[in-house]
Amino acid sequence: MRVKVGVNGYGTIGKRVAYAVSKQDDMELVGITKTKPDFEAYLAKERAIPVYAAGEEFLPTFENAGFEVAGTLNDLLEKVDVIVDATPEGMGAKNKALYEKAGVKAIFQGGEKASVAEVSFVAQANYEKALGKDYVRVVSCNTTGLTRTLSALQEYIDYVYAVMIRRAADPNDSKRGPVDAITPSVTVPSHHGPDVQTVIPINIETSAFVVPTTLMHVHSIMVELKKPLTEKDVIDIFENTTRVLLFEKEKGFESTAQIIEFARDLHREWNNLYEIAVWRESVSVKGKRLFYIQAVHQESDVVPENVDAIRAMFELAEKWESIRKTNRSLGILK
Ligand SMILES: NC(=O)C1=CN([C@@H]2O[C@H](COP(=O)(O)OP(=O)(O)OC[C@H]3O[C@@H](n4cnc5c(N)ncnc54)[C@H](OP(=O)(O)O)[C@@H]3O)[C@@H](O)[C@H]2O)C=CC1
Numbered sequence: 001m002r003v004k005v006g007v008n009g010y011g012t013i014g015k016r017v018a019y020a021v022s023k024q025d026d027m028e029l030v031g032i033t034k035t036k037p038d039f040e041a042y043l044a045k046e047r048a049i050p051v052y053a054a055g056e057e058f059l060p061t062f063e064n065a066g067f068e069v070a071g072t073l074n075d076l077l078e079k080v081d082v083i084v085d086a087t088p089e090g091m092g093a094k095n096k097a098l099y100e101k102a103g104v105k106a107i108f109q110g111g112e113k114a115s116v117a118e119v120s121f122v123a124q125a126n127y128e129k130a131l132g133k134d135y136v137r138v139v140s141c142n143t144t145g146l147t148r149t150l151s152a153l154q155e156y157i158d159y160v161y162a163v164m165i166r167r168a169a170d171p172n173d174s175k176r177g178p179v180d181a182i183t184p185s186v187t188v189p190s191h192h193g194p195d196v197q198t199v200i201p202i203n204i205e206t207s208a209f210v211v212p213t214t215l216m217h218v219h220s221i222m223v224e225l226k227k228p229l230t231e232k233d234v235i236d237i238f239e240n241t242t243r244v245l246l247f248e249k250e251k252g253f254e255s256t257a258q259i260i261e262f263a264r265d266l267h268r269e270w271n272n273l274y275e276i277a278v279w280r281e282s283v284s285v286k287g288k289r290l291f292y293i294q295a296v297h298q299e300s301d302v303v304p305e306n307v308d309a310i311r312a313m314f315e316l317a318e319k320w321e322s323i324r325k326t327n328r329s330l331g332i333l334k
Protein backbone atom coordinates (compact mmCIF):
# COMPACT_ATOMS: atom_id res chain seq x y z
CA MET A 1 0.00 0.00 0.00
CA ARG A 2 1.24 3.49 -0.86
CA VAL A 3 -0.34 6.05 1.47
CA LYS A 4 -1.50 9.20 -0.34
CA VAL A 5 -0.21 12.24 1.53
CA GLY A 6 -1.09 15.94 1.24
CA VAL A 7 0.71 18.80 3.00
CA ASN A 8 -1.30 21.84 4.09
CA GLY A 9 1.11 24.72 4.81
CA TYR A 10 4.29 24.61 2.72
CA GLY A 11 6.57 26.62 5.02
CA THR A 12 9.64 25.73 7.07
CA ILE A 13 8.26 22.40 8.30
CA GLY A 14 5.79 21.65 5.47
CA LYS A 15 8.32 21.82 2.64
CA ARG A 16 10.74 19.54 4.48
CA VAL A 17 8.02 17.02 5.32
CA ALA A 18 6.84 17.05 1.68
CA TYR A 19 10.42 16.32 0.57
CA ALA A 20 10.79 13.51 3.13
CA VAL A 21 7.46 11.94 2.10
CA SER A 22 8.59 12.01 -1.55
CA LYS A 23 11.61 9.87 -0.54
CA GLN A 24 9.45 7.02 0.91
CA ASP A 25 8.56 3.99 -1.23
CA ASP A 26 5.38 3.37 0.77
CA MET A 27 4.03 6.95 0.43
CA GLU A 28 3.00 9.22 -2.40
CA LEU A 29 3.07 13.03 -2.18
CA VAL A 30 -0.22 14.05 -3.83
CA GLY A 31 0.12 17.80 -3.42
CA ILE A 32 0.78 20.80 -1.22
CA THR A 33 -1.09 24.02 -0.51
CA LYS A 34 0.04 27.62 -0.82
CA THR A 35 -1.74 30.86 0.01
CA LYS A 36 0.17 32.80 -2.66
CA PRO A 37 2.19 32.27 -5.84
CA ASP A 38 5.60 33.18 -4.45
CA PHE A 39 8.93 31.57 -5.41
CA GLU A 40 8.16 28.53 -3.23
CA ALA A 41 4.99 27.86 -5.23
CA TYR A 42 6.88 28.18 -8.56
CA LEU A 43 9.68 25.90 -7.31
CA ALA A 44 7.16 23.27 -6.18
CA LYS A 45 5.53 23.35 -9.60
CA GLU A 46 8.90 23.06 -11.36
CA ARG A 47 9.54 19.97 -9.26
CA ALA A 48 6.23 18.47 -10.46
CA ILE A 49 4.56 18.82 -7.05
CA PRO A 50 0.87 19.71 -7.59
CA VAL A 51 0.11 23.06 -5.92
CA TYR A 52 -3.36 23.66 -4.46
CA ALA A 53 -4.76 26.94 -3.13
CA ALA A 54 -5.01 26.77 0.68
CA GLY A 55 -8.67 27.87 0.40
CA GLU A 56 -11.20 29.34 -2.09
CA GLU A 57 -10.34 32.84 -0.80
CA PHE A 58 -6.77 32.52 -2.13
CA LEU A 59 -7.79 31.64 -5.72
CA PRO A 60 -7.91 35.26 -7.04
CA THR A 61 -4.27 35.83 -6.02
CA PHE A 62 -3.18 32.84 -8.10
CA GLU A 63 -5.48 33.79 -11.01
CA ASN A 64 -4.16 37.37 -11.06
CA ALA A 65 -0.60 36.08 -11.31
CA GLY A 66 -1.52 33.58 -14.04
CA PHE A 67 -0.47 30.69 -11.80
CA GLU A 68 -2.59 27.63 -12.49
CA VAL A 69 -3.39 25.64 -9.35
CA ALA A 70 -4.54 22.02 -9.25
CA GLY A 71 -7.56 22.99 -7.13
CA THR A 72 -8.21 24.05 -3.56
CA LEU A 73 -7.51 22.39 -0.21
CA ASN A 74 -10.92 20.67 -0.40
CA ASP A 75 -9.96 19.10 -3.75
CA LEU A 76 -6.66 17.93 -2.27
CA LEU A 77 -8.49 16.42 0.71
CA GLU A 78 -10.60 14.32 -1.68
CA LYS A 79 -7.44 12.71 -3.08
CA VAL A 80 -5.46 11.90 0.06
CA ASP A 81 -5.49 9.36 2.90
CA VAL A 82 -3.72 11.71 5.30
CA ILE A 83 -3.03 15.43 5.49
CA VAL A 84 0.02 16.81 7.25
CA ASP A 85 -1.04 20.16 8.70
CA ALA A 86 2.01 22.44 8.91
CA THR A 87 0.15 25.74 9.03
CA PRO A 88 1.06 28.45 11.56
CA GLU A 89 0.51 27.80 15.27
CA GLY A 90 -3.16 27.44 16.22
CA MET A 91 -4.45 27.16 12.66
CA GLY A 92 -4.31 23.37 12.68
CA ALA A 93 -7.00 23.16 15.37
CA LYS A 94 -9.26 25.32 13.20
CA ASN A 95 -8.55 23.18 10.13
CA LYS A 96 -9.42 19.95 11.95
CA ALA A 97 -13.15 20.26 11.14
CA LEU A 98 -12.30 20.29 7.41
CA TYR A 99 -10.25 17.11 7.78
CA GLU A 100 -12.99 15.40 9.79
CA LYS A 101 -15.60 16.37 7.18
CA ALA A 102 -13.41 14.96 4.40
CA GLY A 103 -12.80 11.78 6.39
CA VAL A 104 -9.00 11.99 6.16
CA LYS A 105 -6.50 11.30 8.91
CA ALA A 106 -4.39 14.27 10.01
CA ILE A 107 -1.02 15.01 11.58
CA PHE A 108 -0.61 18.28 13.48
CA GLN A 109 2.59 20.05 14.58
CA GLY A 110 3.88 21.22 17.94
CA GLY A 111 2.37 24.70 17.71
CA GLU A 112 -1.01 23.06 18.37
CA LYS A 113 -2.28 22.09 21.80
CA ALA A 114 -2.09 18.41 22.77
CA SER A 115 -5.90 18.24 22.78
CA VAL A 116 -5.98 18.60 18.96
CA ALA A 117 -4.98 14.94 18.55
CA GLU A 118 -5.39 11.53 20.13
CA VAL A 119 -1.64 11.12 20.67
CA SER A 120 1.41 13.39 21.05
CA PHE A 121 4.23 11.65 19.21
CA VAL A 122 7.99 11.07 19.20
CA ALA A 123 8.70 7.87 17.26
CA GLN A 124 11.41 6.33 19.44
CA ALA A 125 9.45 7.05 22.63
CA ASN A 126 5.85 6.06 21.83
CA TYR A 127 5.44 4.86 18.21
CA GLU A 128 3.00 2.13 19.29
CA LYS A 129 0.57 4.67 20.77
CA ALA A 130 -0.08 6.08 17.27
CA LEU A 131 -0.87 2.73 15.64
CA GLY A 132 -4.12 3.02 13.72
CA LYS A 133 -4.91 6.49 15.09
CA ASP A 134 -6.68 9.19 13.03
CA TYR A 135 -5.18 12.32 14.64
CA VAL A 136 -1.58 12.56 15.82
CA ARG A 137 0.43 15.60 16.98
CA VAL A 138 4.17 15.63 16.34
CA VAL A 139 5.43 17.65 19.32
CA SER A 140 7.52 20.82 18.93
CA CYS A 141 11.16 20.81 17.91
CA ASN A 142 12.35 21.49 21.47
CA THR A 143 10.00 18.91 22.97
CA THR A 144 11.18 16.35 20.38
CA GLY A 145 14.82 17.10 21.30
CA LEU A 146 14.17 16.74 25.03
CA THR A 147 12.14 13.57 24.57
CA ARG A 148 14.76 11.88 22.35
CA THR A 149 17.53 12.02 24.95
CA LEU A 150 15.37 11.78 28.08
CA SER A 151 13.44 8.73 26.86
CA ALA A 152 16.81 6.99 26.43
CA LEU A 153 17.57 7.73 30.11
CA GLN A 154 14.03 7.23 31.38
CA GLU A 155 14.67 4.37 33.81
CA TYR A 156 17.36 6.44 35.61
CA ILE A 157 15.36 9.66 35.94
CA ASP A 158 14.05 10.91 39.24
CA TYR A 159 13.58 14.57 38.20
CA VAL A 160 14.67 16.71 35.23
CA TYR A 161 15.37 20.45 35.22
CA ALA A 162 16.04 21.89 31.77
CA VAL A 163 16.67 25.36 30.38
CA MET A 164 15.86 26.01 26.72
CA ILE A 165 17.79 28.71 24.87
CA ARG A 166 15.60 29.18 21.81
CA ARG A 167 16.45 30.68 18.44
CA ALA A 168 14.48 33.86 17.78
CA ALA A 169 13.44 33.13 14.19
CA ASP A 170 14.15 30.72 11.36
CA PRO A 171 16.82 31.82 8.84
CA ASN A 172 14.22 32.72 6.19
CA ASP A 173 12.23 34.93 8.56
CA SER A 174 13.06 38.64 8.37
CA LYS A 175 10.08 39.84 10.42
CA ARG A 176 10.79 38.43 13.88
CA GLY A 177 13.08 39.35 16.72
CA PRO A 178 14.48 39.92 19.24
CA VAL A 179 17.36 41.70 17.48
CA ASP A 180 19.20 42.85 20.59
CA ALA A 181 17.54 41.33 23.65
CA ILE A 182 17.03 38.12 25.60
CA THR A 183 13.36 37.31 26.14
CA PRO A 184 12.48 34.97 29.02
CA SER A 185 9.30 32.90 29.18
CA VAL A 186 8.47 34.32 32.58
CA THR A 187 6.11 31.58 33.66
CA VAL A 188 7.65 28.33 34.85
CA PRO A 189 7.31 25.73 33.53
CA SER A 190 7.59 26.79 29.89
CA HIS A 191 5.34 24.69 27.65
CA HIS A 192 8.16 22.21 27.03
CA GLY A 193 8.06 20.31 30.35
CA PRO A 194 4.30 19.61 30.26
CA ASP A 195 4.66 18.80 26.56
CA VAL A 196 7.33 16.16 27.24
CA GLN A 197 4.87 14.65 29.73
CA THR A 198 2.31 14.20 26.93
CA VAL A 199 4.79 11.69 25.45
CA ILE A 200 6.70 10.12 28.39
CA PRO A 201 5.71 10.06 32.09
CA ILE A 202 8.70 11.73 33.81
CA ASN A 203 9.09 14.47 36.41
CA ILE A 204 10.35 17.57 34.59
CA GLU A 205 10.46 21.35 35.02
CA THR A 206 11.60 23.65 32.22
CA SER A 207 12.26 27.33 31.70
CA ALA A 208 12.98 29.02 28.39
CA PHE A 209 14.59 32.07 26.81
CA VAL A 210 14.62 33.43 23.27
CA VAL A 211 17.97 34.81 22.02
CA PRO A 212 19.03 36.56 18.79
CA THR A 213 20.17 33.61 16.65
CA THR A 214 18.52 31.65 13.84
CA LEU A 215 20.57 28.45 13.55
CA MET A 216 19.55 26.17 16.41
CA HIS A 217 18.14 25.89 19.92
CA VAL A 218 20.40 24.84 22.83
CA HIS A 219 19.26 22.96 25.98
CA SER A 220 21.07 22.79 29.31
CA ILE A 221 19.75 19.68 31.07
CA MET A 222 20.16 18.49 34.66
CA VAL A 223 18.83 15.11 35.74
CA GLU A 224 18.47 13.95 39.34
CA LEU A 225 19.19 10.25 39.12
CA LYS A 226 17.32 7.52 40.94
CA LYS A 227 19.87 4.86 39.93
CA PRO A 228 23.64 5.36 39.62
CA LEU A 229 25.09 6.14 36.18
CA THR A 230 28.64 6.97 35.13
CA GLU A 231 29.61 9.42 32.40
CA LYS A 232 30.68 6.44 30.28
CA ASP A 233 27.26 4.81 30.76
CA VAL A 234 25.55 7.97 29.52
CA ILE A 235 27.86 8.27 26.50
CA ASP A 236 27.20 4.59 25.69
CA ILE A 237 23.44 5.14 25.97
CA PHE A 238 23.54 8.17 23.64
CA GLU A 239 25.85 6.35 21.20
CA ASN A 240 23.19 3.65 20.98
CA THR A 241 20.23 6.02 20.70
CA THR A 242 18.81 6.66 17.26
CA ARG A 243 18.60 10.27 16.06
CA VAL A 244 21.06 11.44 18.73
CA LEU A 245 24.68 12.28 17.79
CA LEU A 246 27.65 13.12 20.01
CA PHE A 247 29.80 16.12 18.97
CA GLU A 248 33.16 17.00 20.47
CA LYS A 249 34.33 20.51 21.22
CA GLU A 250 37.83 19.07 20.89
CA LYS A 251 37.12 18.37 17.20
CA GLY A 252 36.05 21.96 16.55
CA PHE A 253 32.36 21.86 17.46
CA GLU A 254 32.56 24.97 19.60
CA SER A 255 29.07 26.26 18.95
CA THR A 256 25.91 25.78 16.90
CA ALA A 257 27.72 27.42 13.97
CA GLN A 258 30.08 24.45 13.49
CA ILE A 259 27.30 21.92 14.02
CA ILE A 260 25.29 23.46 11.20
CA GLU A 261 28.44 23.62 9.08
CA PHE A 262 28.75 19.85 9.63
CA ALA A 263 25.23 19.38 8.20
CA ARG A 264 26.26 21.58 5.23
CA ASP A 265 29.40 19.50 4.76
CA LEU A 266 27.27 16.35 4.67
CA HIS A 267 25.44 18.01 1.73
CA ARG A 268 22.22 17.58 3.64
CA GLU A 269 19.17 19.12 1.95
CA TRP A 270 18.59 22.62 3.50
CA ASN A 271 21.52 21.74 5.86
CA ASN A 272 19.03 19.69 7.86
CA LEU A 273 20.33 18.10 11.03
CA TYR A 274 17.57 15.63 11.84
CA GLU A 275 19.59 14.30 14.79
CA ILE A 276 19.88 15.91 18.24
CA ALA A 277 23.46 17.08 18.86
CA VAL A 278 24.84 16.35 22.35
CA TRP A 279 28.22 17.83 23.28
CA ARG A 280 30.25 14.83 24.49
CA GLU A 281 32.35 16.87 26.93
CA SER A 282 29.20 18.31 28.52
CA VAL A 283 28.10 14.89 29.81
CA SER A 284 29.00 15.12 33.44
CA VAL A 285 27.92 13.19 36.55
CA LYS A 286 28.29 14.82 39.99
CA GLY A 287 27.03 12.39 42.61
CA LYS A 288 23.33 11.86 41.93
CA ARG A 289 23.17 14.58 39.28
CA LEU A 290 23.74 14.24 35.53
CA PHE A 291 24.36 17.30 33.35
CA TYR A 292 24.50 17.57 29.56
CA ILE A 293 24.06 20.15 26.82
CA GLN A 294 22.40 19.54 23.47
CA ALA A 295 21.50 21.48 20.34
CA VAL A 296 18.36 21.09 18.22
CA HIS A 297 18.00 22.00 14.55
CA GLN A 298 14.51 23.43 14.83
CA GLU A 299 13.80 23.34 11.10
CA SER A 300 14.32 19.59 10.70
CA ASP A 301 14.31 17.38 13.82
CA VAL A 302 10.52 16.88 13.60
CA VAL A 303 10.64 15.84 9.91
CA PRO A 304 11.41 12.11 10.39
CA GLU A 305 8.78 12.08 13.16
CA ASN A 306 6.09 13.10 10.65
CA VAL A 307 7.11 10.26 8.33
CA ASP A 308 7.04 7.67 11.15
CA ALA A 309 3.70 9.03 12.36
CA ILE A 310 2.19 8.33 8.93
CA ARG A 311 3.50 4.74 9.03
CA ALA A 312 2.10 4.20 12.51
CA MET A 313 -1.32 5.66 11.65
CA PHE A 314 -1.64 3.27 8.68
CA GLU A 315 0.09 0.39 10.49
CA LEU A 316 2.54 0.07 7.60
CA ALA A 317 5.44 -1.07 9.76
CA GLU A 318 6.43 -1.82 13.32
CA LYS A 319 8.40 0.79 15.24
CA TRP A 320 12.02 -0.09 14.45
CA GLU A 321 11.27 -1.04 10.85
CA SER A 322 9.73 2.40 10.31
CA ILE A 323 12.50 4.28 12.13
CA ARG A 324 15.21 2.44 10.17
CA LYS A 325 13.41 3.00 6.87
CA THR A 326 12.98 6.72 7.54
CA ASN A 327 16.59 7.04 8.70
CA ARG A 328 17.92 5.32 5.57
CA SER A 329 15.81 7.42 3.22
CA LEU A 330 16.98 10.72 4.76
CA GLY A 331 20.61 9.79 5.32
CA ILE A 332 20.20 9.95 9.11
CA LEU A 333 23.51 8.72 10.47
CA LYS A 334 22.12 6.36 13.12
N1 LIG B 1 9.88 26.46 12.46
C1 LIG B 1 10.16 25.69 13.48
O1 LIG B 1 11.22 25.80 14.09
C2 LIG B 1 9.21 24.67 13.96
C3 LIG B 1 7.85 24.80 13.81
N2 LIG B 1 7.01 23.86 14.33
C4 LIG B 1 5.57 23.98 14.20
O2 LIG B 1 5.20 23.69 12.84
C5 LIG B 1 4.07 24.46 12.47
C6 LIG B 1 4.40 25.24 11.22
O3 LIG B 1 5.49 26.10 11.54
P1 LIG B 1 6.47 26.67 10.42
O4 LIG B 1 6.67 25.69 9.33
O5 LIG B 1 7.64 27.20 11.15
O6 LIG B 1 5.63 27.89 9.89
P2 LIG B 1 5.89 28.75 8.57
O7 LIG B 1 5.36 30.10 8.86
O8 LIG B 1 7.28 28.60 8.10
O9 LIG B 1 4.97 28.04 7.52
C7 LIG B 1 3.59 28.00 7.65
C8 LIG B 1 3.02 27.96 6.28
O10 LIG B 1 1.60 27.92 6.41
C9 LIG B 1 1.06 28.58 5.32
N3 LIG B 1 -0.21 29.23 5.65
C10 LIG B 1 -0.42 30.45 6.14
N4 LIG B 1 -1.73 30.67 6.26
C11 LIG B 1 -2.34 29.57 5.82
C12 LIG B 1 -3.66 29.17 5.66
N5 LIG B 1 -4.68 29.99 5.98
N6 LIG B 1 -3.93 27.95 5.20
C13 LIG B 1 -2.92 27.10 4.85
N7 LIG B 1 -1.65 27.45 4.96
C14 LIG B 1 -1.36 28.66 5.44
C15 LIG B 1 2.05 29.58 4.82
O11 LIG B 1 2.07 29.35 3.43
P3 LIG B 1 2.32 30.47 2.34
O12 LIG B 1 3.80 30.52 2.23
O13 LIG B 1 1.65 29.91 1.15
O14 LIG B 1 1.70 31.74 2.82
C16 LIG B 1 3.35 29.20 5.46
O15 LIG B 1 4.35 28.88 4.54
C17 LIG B 1 3.70 25.28 13.71
O16 LIG B 1 2.77 24.53 14.47
C18 LIG B 1 5.03 25.37 14.46
O17 LIG B 1 4.87 25.60 15.84
C19 LIG B 1 7.48 22.71 14.90
C20 LIG B 1 8.83 22.51 15.01
C21 LIG B 1 9.78 23.50 14.61
Ligand SMILES: O=C(OP(=O)(O)O)[C@H](O)COP(=O)(O)O
Pocket residue numbers: 089110111140141142143166192298
Ligand atom coordinates in the same frame (compact mmCIF):
# COMPACT_ATOMS: atom_id res chain seq x y z
O1 LIG C 1 8.34 24.54 18.20
C1 LIG C 1 9.25 25.35 18.25
O2 LIG C 1 9.80 25.86 19.37
P1 LIG C 1 9.25 25.64 20.86
O3 LIG C 1 9.37 24.18 21.15
O4 LIG C 1 10.18 26.44 21.71
O5 LIG C 1 7.83 26.13 20.90
C2 LIG C 1 9.76 25.89 16.99
O6 LIG C 1 11.09 26.29 17.11
C3 LIG C 1 8.86 27.00 16.59
O7 LIG C 1 8.92 27.96 17.57
P2 LIG C 1 8.24 29.35 17.27
O8 LIG C 1 6.74 29.10 17.29
O9 LIG C 1 8.72 30.20 18.41
O10 LIG C 1 8.72 29.78 15.91
